Amino acid sequence: MSFYSSLPAWAALFPILGGLALYFITHYWNRRYREPLAIVIAVSQLVMVSLMYPAIRDGHVLQAGYRLFELPLSITFRVDGLGFFMALLASFLWLLAIIYSPRYLAHSHAHDRYYAFLLLAQGGCVGVMVAGDLLGLFVFFEFMAISTYVLIAHEEDAYSLFAGAKYLYMTVAGGLGIFFGLVVTYFLAGSLSFGQPGGLITQPSNLALYAFIGFLIGFGIKAGMFPLHVWLPDAHPAAPAPASALLSGIMIKTGAYGLIRVFHDIYSPRVFQEVHWETIVLILASVTILLGSALAITQDSLKRRLAYSSIAQIGYILLGIAMLNERAMVGAIYHIFTHAFMKGCLFLCAGAIIVKTGKKNISEMGGIGFKMPLTMICFTLASLSMVGIPPFNGFISKWQLSLAALESGREIFVALLIVSSLLNAVYYFPIIIAAFFNRKPETAEHGHAADSAAAHGNEPVPKLSLAGEAPLGMLLPTAILAAGCFLFALTPVNWPLEMIKIAAAALF
């Protein structure tokens, strides 16, 4: 097991070392190796994470301790089913984002910095998922958060600097919240290791509640939970599209992941049966869903709409985590997976539209389905998944979450999920309708208004053409993500769902 047990540590440290190496190689030696090297690092990372699969499948928990600091505490690495799944998801998304990036950044600046920090953030993000104790999680969490700042502020214009600053300060505040929780946990339990049966804090007390609130603030800020979400709608539009896809796809999920660890490894569901602190999360998650949806409807900027939609979707995940039963956990983790694919895909589509047409607002996007059909088909598939149409992944997570709501006797959340599905439809379908079925922008360009009689046959029908389509390097990751929105659902055995069921069962 020594080979296996060293894998988690390498999974976290390899991208960091790789990122640093990449920066120095490209900056001081030869910049032609930049993109290939980044892809090679990301692929190796994915392979390395995948190598853990046989052990995880057999039900092992990979564990290794490293005394990085000469403290009574040490950073340990520990990968169970949940951590493995999240790490795999993160590595996969990062690879796609890195494949997508060169074309997107063609006219941008500071490529060396971008790729280096992309890989550093990956190291931090995977590190969060493979950390075996709260200290390691905290360290990697902060590392990821700070690296991400560079990605958000990449454009270096006033808006992105503002968004970056907002993100940075809120993240720092969140880090302090986690740190507070960490200290209290260490004080109460004398240990910070995950995976202890019965959790670390076994007795509810006032101090334990304060620690819980500290964790909630820390991880809630990262996750984008109301009222700590305000950095998110600014940071996502400001960041380059692949970075927003990663932010929304996986990085905000580290907050949710952290909360899962808080609920199950630091505290235990038994504690919450006594004191019901999870009600705070349930209420905030409900508000998050409704608020995110409502604001998504009112946005005209596509990326902003997607960002608010992310807030609403993170509400589902938090809801699933806080319902504290196994099926809800399956729903929540599955939604993490689902949302990573669909929102990643949507952001990549938005990026492709910006690169090819420069359009950022939905009101300008009429007829765009004829210029970029493949991109918009991917967009459509992801949106249908977002609404929760049956064969798509979004349906599965909503189904699981709704059943879990019934199981835990909270029928109201079924109504919430249903209403939110409808709201999803309200803010995604008009984009698709305008892209494919509205001929207004064309007629406006030609300068004559369409009367309904002329609409039949006389008017030139816009032709589908691939001329304005995004380049293959951008299309491929988008299409892979779009396919991921339904492919697993059509196979007889839904592999991610089975993985997640095992992971969730291990938590309870």
Next chain:
Amino acid sequence: MAYPSPAESEMVYSTLPLWIVLIPLIGSFFVYRIGLKFPRRRDSGVLLITGLTLLLSILLFLQCTRGAVVELKLQAGFIDPLLTFKVDFLSATFTLLAALIWFLATLFSITYMQHEGEQDRYYLFYLLSLGSCLGVFLSGDLLSLFVFFEVMTFASYVLVVHARTDEADEAGRSYLFLGVIGGLLLLTAILLLFYYNGAVGLDPQLEALDRLGNMRYLLAALLLAGFGVKSGAVPLHIWLPKAHPVAPSPASALLSGIIIKTGAYGILRVLNIIFSPAHPETASWHTAEQLGLAMIWVGVATMFSAAFIALFQSNAKRILAYSSISQMGYILMGLGTCAYLGYHGAIGLSGAFYHIINHAFFKASLFMLVGAVYVRTHQLDLQKLGGLWRSFPVTTAAFLVAAAGITGIPGLNGYTSKTLLHHAIVEASAHGGASTLILAEKIFTVTSALTVCYIIKLFTGIFFGPRPAGLADLPRETASERIVFGLLSVAIITLGGFPSLIIQRIIIPAGASFTLDAYHLEHLAELNFWDHHDLQAIGLVLGLGLLLFLLLRRHLYRLQLPGWLSVEKLIYRPLIRTGAALFTGTSRAVETAVDSSYIYSPYALRAFTISGNLAETAVETILVKSLAPLREACGKVGSFDNEWLPWLGRNFQRLTVWVRDGIYNLWFNILGRLLRNFIQFLHKLFFMLIHMDFDPSGIRFYQTLNVSNLDFNLILMITFLLVLLSLFFLVN
């Protein structure tokens, strides 16, 4: 019993249902791919696929005719339970009906769609709709059914918005969002059913549902509303009159002929099967009766209001759309009576089921006929059409057959089903305490008369009267159109001509899936449709309709209902607007408040730092500056302590030594001098005394010192002694 009930019937495992669904679904993408390069091969490809689907449906139907229930279970990644197909005779009939109408519509589409353009996209979604629609009929449980139902909604949406005009856009939006809402209602219901009941099968389970208490009404309401949206039940019908007119005519034919029947099929499955007890002898039918009564009234309201509105329409396809709603009202009422009559409801079922089949044929026929006219005239307004019977003799004849069918002329199919429905409502009004159902029977008659009236209006509006100037030299129907119209007319006549055969061969076997009294079911076959009561009833209807038309003839083409008179504009839109404004408004306010509290938190920080500065200054002023002298003093004290004090100490020591020495010396000097002076004094005194004694003048002062002066001597003595003593001490 001649036909085995599902429990006894043979279970056959076959992949046939899967292929029926998959061939159009997968074929659609191939057709699209081919169509991008070879438009001609695309058309034949579509024909091939729909033909193949029809063929397989016939095979399936034949299999079911032999009493088999075809079943197939698939494991699919996206649902917990299996994706099941279960085809009983009822499903097989619906499947066959859908495949047949779709095939005919394809034949019609090939010529029609050349005028609409964008056939590639049209056929892609045309076939997707076909596959998913058949999936709805073939599904073995509610969840699988729901899956196909949703796919069908989205696929048919694209057919509705095909023209891409503002009108189509608006209609499509209504269709899409009502479809989504309906789907979500269904999903909620299925979820609740799955959780509370543990089963989402399509078999009778009223016994289990009755145990759920009031939850069963919620379940029924959600399910019936979900399917009711699709079937156009009032007041959920608002998408229908918008969507059907704007869609291309073959698509309208399919929407009206088949797709809205999926709603009726769903209601049939829910109301008449799921909400019926499995063991009729022991169970209570109470719930079914209540739901049935509600459904009767929904049906009656639907049929009457839609027929009434249809009278005032001048757009041909709009009349047909309202007519579809109205006919769906008949079907819903029939299903309602079936549930209301409970175990003896065979008559209601037969009427509704028969009418579903009939309506599929005549409404598909009517839409395609109007479509054939529209392709050539580009006109749907009745006031701008007229006198076309010369140009389109075949169309006129086929229209006449379909119109006769829908109005219920004896001998054609509408007569049979409406008679059955009439029997059903009469039986229902006689059945229970609900005497108000007699009123429903009256409305039924009036509605049928209104139907006659608007169909005559439509027919004469298009084919008779003066021909407007622009409509000369129109091309005639093509051969494929004539074939389609001919086939549909033959079907309508056949369905009407052999009612007993249809009942015997189709309706009674289909009835085996229901919990119905076998006697009543078998009895249907012996119904005489040429009974004079029925003929009288239909005569009354026809006469009333004709009379109405003759009376209103002058005004009928010009009368318009006020624009605001619609449930959509009066209720839905204001409700949605207010709700949306409240919801987004509140959220925005909250968001702005939260966001600005964060954004302006740097100002709070600044205030914090400023106040900190102030406090710092204040504290410094008060505590530090005011104490500057003290601080200096303290500083001095410090230096004093370090430097001055030792110096002082040293000097003090020196001083004390000096003082001591000084005092010592001084004292010694003083004493010495005192002593010396004293000795000198004594010396002088002695000599003075001696001298005084030897004073020649004789004054002897010394002698005056005597004993009486002893005190003075004593003082001198003591003083002397003291001095001596102090000297002694000082020296020691």
